[in-house]
Amino acid sequence: MSNLDFSILSLSQVIEHSLDDTLHTCLKIFALYKEELTNSPFIIDLLDDALRSERLKETAHSRILYRILHDENMQRKFVEYFLPNVNCSAASFQIPYPDRHRIDLTIKSDNFFLIIENKVNDAPEQPNQINKYVRIAQQTYPDEEIYVLYLGGSENIYPSEDSLPMSVRQLLGDRLICKNYKDDIVPWIESVYEQIDFSEQPYLKSTLLSYKTYLQNKYNLNKMNNKLDKALIDNLNLKSIPLAERIKVINDQIDNIDKIRERLSFLLDDYYEQKNISDIKEWYDQCSNLLSDKPVLTMESDIEFGFNFKYRNLDFRCSVSFDDGIENPYWGICGITENINTRPKIFDSLKKFILQSGKGFHNNEYNSPEWVISDYEMKELIADRFVTLANLICCSDSCTITE
Numbered sequence: 001m002s003n004l005d006f007s008i009l010s011l012s013q014v015i016e017h018s019l020d021d022t023l024h025t026c027l028k029i030f031a032l033y034k035e036e037l038t039n040s041p042f043i044i045d046l047l048d049d050a051l052r053s054e055r056l057k058e059t060a061h062s063r064i065l066y067r068i069l070h071d072e073n074m075q076r077k078f079v080e081y082f083l084p085n086v087n088c089s090a091a092s093f094q095i096p097y098p099d100r101h102r103i104d105l106t107i108k109s110d111n112f113f114l115i116i117e118n119k120v121n122d123a124p125e126q127p128n129q130i131n132k133y134v135r136i137a138q139q140t141y142p143d144e145e146i147y148v149l150y151l152g153g154s155e156n157i158y159p160s161e162d163s164l165p166m167s168v169r170q171l172l173g174d175r176l177i178c179k180n181y182k183d184d185i186v187p188w189i190e191s192v193y194e195q196i197d198f199s200e201q202p203y204l205k206s207t208l209l210s211y212k213t214y215l216q217n218k219y220n221l222n223k224m225n226n227k228l229d230k231a232l233i234d235n236l237n238l239k240s241i242p243l244a245e246r247i248k249v250i251n252d253q254i255d256n257i258d259k260i261r262e263r264l265s266f267l268l269d270d271y272y273e274q275k276n277i278s279d280i281k282e283w284y285d286q287c288s289n290l291l292s293d294k295p296v297l298t299m300e301s302d303i304e305f306g307f308n309f310k311y312r313n314l315d316f317r318c319s320v321s322f323d324d325g326i327e328n329p330y331w332g333i334c335g336i337t338e339n340i341n342t343r344p345k346i347f348d349s350l351k352k353f354i355l356q357s358g359k360g361f362h363n364n365e366y367n368s369p370e371w372v373i374s375d376y377e378m379k380e381l382i383a384d385r386f387v388t389l390a391n392l393i394c395c396s397d398s399c400t401i402t403e
Contacts, residue, residue, distance in 0.1 A: 022256035025235050058118045062098040062105045064211055069095050071204055081188050082149055086112050103133050113141040116149045119157055120181050130164040143171055152180040154219055182219040276322045277302045286383045291390055295401040309393055310400045312346050314338055320386050329382050332374025339369040347372050359388050
């Protein structure tokens with residue numbers, strides 16, 4: 001064996017070994033994913049499904065918090081979480097409905113006034129916004145009992161000088177608390193959710209679950225993904241190698257996965273083709289039996305069957321087949337030698353005859369010119385649809401079946 005042949009063989013073995021390692025890792029991660037999915041509760045993100053491509057407005061987040069904080073225990077836990085230095089052991093809370101005085105949310109007690117400003121969607125600041133809220137609080141509370149909780153989305157953000165002048169910022173000091181939904185609100189929701197018994201508070205528990213699920217998906221905090229990430233890190237030994245090497249390992253794995261995906265796609269296309277051939281043969285036999293050879297069906301290829309007929313002396317074929325890349329089959333009537341551009345009146349007349357038959361046929365708007373009429377159909381219905389169409393043509397005085 002020459003040196004070149006030996007080098008090619010060695011390289012081939014290295015590539016094969018690398019692909020085997022990647023496939024083994026993928027199988028392990030898939031097994032973990034399947035196990036997690038089996039052991040996890042059925043997840044429905046009602047808020048996200050209802051909103052579709054929209055997102056909750058900041059005022060909506062404030063109203064949800066307002067509803068959650070109607071519960072006295074939730075009020076206390078919220079204050080203890082975000083204002084740990086405030087004594088609220090004997091406090092009674094008041095929470096006005098959001099948007100009053102244009103403050104997103106307010107929690108008041110006998111020893112503090114908490115202003116909550118919601119910037120979860122990065123809404124623009126209004127001039128003098130936080131300063132104005134502080135002045136409202138100063139009408140009934142001393143400065144040292146006024147707090148501002150400024151909530152960002154995925155990270156802490158701070159009010160600008162335009163919204164909160166330096167003099168007022170210095171007045172608040174550490175009572176200006178900048179937190180965010182991803183790192184603070186979500187953990188708080190998760191914590192209080194675990195502490196609630198469904199039998200005692202079913203509506204509150206359900207609300208917390210829906211909101212928690214929405215926020216976890218919004219900020220990609222899905223625990224299953226975190227477990228899968230950890231499994232990948234462990235399987236690839238990423239912690240034990242330098243950062244630059246980690247990047248190279250991951251890129252190599254992605255290249256290998258792309259190669260595996262390419263071969264899987266090839267196999268999938270091959271299996272789809274085999275399945276389509278099998279389905280066509282099954283439907284051919286089924287339709288032939290139902291029609292009792294009236295008309296006699298023929299197969300022009302492995303994935304097509306039908307029969308020819310004449311309509312106003314033009315040749316047509318009624319058939320069932322598959323389009324590339326489309327899962328469901330189609331039924332249809334096509335011109336053998338003519339199309340809608342060359343014989344528009346005859347094509348249009350035959351199409352109207354089918355559509356106005358009362359048999360429930362519909363026409364696909366993207367048909368090419370040779371098709372009089374055709375449409376896709378579910379696999380379990382295609383034989384019945386074709387038999388109905390064949391009987392309609394055979395019973396028409398305008399159509400003549402040809403060999």
